[in-house]
Amino acid sequence: MKRNFKNHAVVGVCALGLIGLNSCQVDDAYDLDKEIDKTITVGGDLTFPTSSTDNMMLKDLLEIEDGSAVVTDEKGNYILQQAGSSNSTEIDIPGVTISTAGGFSGVEIDGVSNTTGSNIDIDGTNIVIDEDIAIDINSDGITSVLKELVSANTNCVGTKVVVKLSKNGYANISAKMSDFEVVFPEFMTIESLDENWEVTDGRILTLKNEGSSFNESVEVPVNITKIDFEKEGADYIYNNNVKDNNVISLNGAIVLRGNIALEGSMGSGASVGLKIDVESESIEVNEVKAVVDPEVDIEIDDMDITDIPDFMNDENVAIELTDPRLFFTVTNPSPIEVKFGAVLTPVKTGMDNLESVQIKDVTIPAGCRNYVICIHQNAEMDEDIQADSKVVVENLNNIIRNIPEKIEVSQVEVKLPEEAISIETGKHYDLATAYEVKTPLMFSEGTEIVYTETMDGWGSDLEDIEFNEIEATMSVENKLPLGVKMDAVAVDNTGNVLSNVKVDMDMDIKAGATSDVKFSVSTTNGSMKGLDGLKLTVTATGSEETKGIGLNENQYIKIDNLKLKLKGGITMEL
Known part of the structure; x- marks a missing residue:
């Protein structure tokens, strides 16, 4: 030798x-x-x-x-070991904001009026409320990273239910609410930010007791915590032809039910009515359950094969390794499982048309750190390999048979899951990969x-x-x-x-x-x-x-x- x-x-x-x-x-x-x-x-x-x-x-x-x-390893076994380079690719999930300004119509309700020609007293006049507030929200400019949207966990900015007394003329009138509830559509989940109101069934805002009297208005802050796009009224419109111009559309009604009693005094010709509305600036999306399609460009540098000993480096040498092995160490902090494949082509001076090897569907799990993947040839030797996962490529020896000067890596393809995953928006992740050739010198026929x-x-x-x-x-x-x-x-x-x-x-x-x-x-x-x-x-x-x-x-x-x-x-x- x-x-x-x-x-x-x-x-x-x-x-x-x-x-x-x-x-x-x-x-x-x-x-x-x-x-x-x-x-x-x-x-x-x-x-x-x-x-x-x-x-x-x-x-x-x-x-x-x-x-x-x-x-040699600690047992004296000879190993062909060649360290490779490290690469990093960015995975960006942009933030998502649903513009809601003007998206709720509000309702006006007649109350009482004085047509007697003199001052009158109003003594606990009850107004039964059974009205709908229409929802018509169409927020565009949504990122193309969201391919399909199942649900969104949200946080509202300046969202509240507002009940106002609308007065004309002299009207010293106060109002008191009772048995009152605000029913949001099924695709919304809400929480109350007012201790006098509670939420039942995830979407019904209910007054706990009789409310206090108010002369001008009462405001009940609420938070829309979730939007379910699998329920009627909530739609996600994906525009495949234009980047980052998708639309979130919310339609339906908020139902108002209950009683409002008016009392006080009114001058001649005065009137008092009610205006009930939902005021909101925007809904911030914190997390989505969605099919996502961020740009993930995994780069794998060519593998230089150097410092080969003489006994393996003659031009007539042909190596048939029993189980050639490539090890990838990956870190993927994102919740997105990534699969990649590539074509590996050996290159050696004076030798043309060496056989390439294609590797497919190598899985990088979501949320992994220093996860070791072994790509090897012989399934019978799985138990001998220390790795988190193993991928068998039956003709892997093609790239090493003639001891190349380098292995070119081309046609790197990345596949992302077609099923929905939960992921935070406004996040940046770095996916890191490093490779190493580490093959025991076991020679086959x-x-x-x-x-x-x-x-x-x-x-x-x-x-x-x-x-x-x-x-x-x-x-x-x-x-x-x-x-x-x-x-x-x-x-x-x-x-x-x-x-x-x-x-x-x-x-x-x-x-x-x-x-x-x-x-x-x-x-x-x-x-x-x-x-x-x-x-x-x-x-x-x-x-x-x-x-x-x-x-x-x-x-x-x-x-x-x-x-x-x-x-x-x-x-x-x-």
Whole structure:
């Protein structure tokens, strides 16, 4: 996989014998600088005693550098981890005011008049009240954020029921109310702001006892606390063609029932009547139950994939991760559930038309904080994932298969609920998103990690040695969840392939198995002059059997019964 893996498994086999032979001691008592032929030949096959290696731990073989995108967790499992950026989007729910000025008609009621030609006394003349105050309110300019309106919790500004005595001429008259009630329409819920009046049935304003006498007028402050748009008389008109110009329409009547007694004295030609009205400036909407459609533009930046270790970064590498994972951490203080989707497209220099992945209907719950969503591929691994919710995308590995330089995020779509929710008006919310690639390195069938490495520098050790063939056999215990194959060619000190040197390597080590392997290096012309090393191609593959097993720094490869044979003897310069 990385340099140490090949050094231990191959160079340790070749150089152990070759360099060892070149390190033979010479007795200094002989002066070999004289004209003596110092070339010796040892004939026949030379076999060196068997040896073994310690466990070659994966953490030593990979040699992951600090700052790499591949890290280990607390259990030693390798993870591809790439932090992304954070984004924030605004959700605004504008305030809503219903203009009510002039929206209540008021009624005038005849009382008493003096046509006698002289002053008269009025002694408790009772007037029965059974009248309606018409409601005709049409308030436009309502925000387009409210798509459908079910109900509104409200607070009135300057709203009161006013009963006035209307006098002409000399009239020293007072009035007293009894058995009096003001019945608001069914779509309204009210509260009394006067201790002498109470509300029954949510909408009937009732005088508790006989009222006090009044000479001019009496005012009863009330608050309209709710408007129900599912009841007749209250309508919300949504104008889809013009922004922020919807209409709240309130129609119907306020019913007046009761008695008002008049008493006092009146001059000739005088008259006293009654005027009853509802005065109001506006109704402020505090909260609505509505289908809302605010502008929510979720932005997700492109994902840069950097600091990939060499063993995953070869152009021939194809990764088939068992369960690639993207984590989104979201905060949504609003009461609006948001769903989003996007298209993820891998980008790599020199590779066109890489397959995209579409993610759909990822739900960001209402009122959540630091809520973790995992988008992953394998539903069978849900229990292994620490997240608040999990979304399965079956072809997610497409974006990581060729280890891209970045993942472009496009066609971000946002969906809001079509059902009504309760939400305050005049509010601003910030929806925050942050993402992270955090994927365990579990390789499925189809993975092919290809890595090439040249191990050279042997020339200085081999320049005084000639041999025809070296053969090595060994038993390799592979505790990695990857199968490993090796091929090699011989190279000189400039990296050129030596055509007269053949490397016959039969190394196919199954994952999790112990295999007997062998390789040989031989020459076709009787000389290995110029041999400086081997250029290795290592191919690691995943399998169906090991797809759920992740790479762990404590996994290892061990070589036993390493046996080295030099066939045909050697010739060396002492």
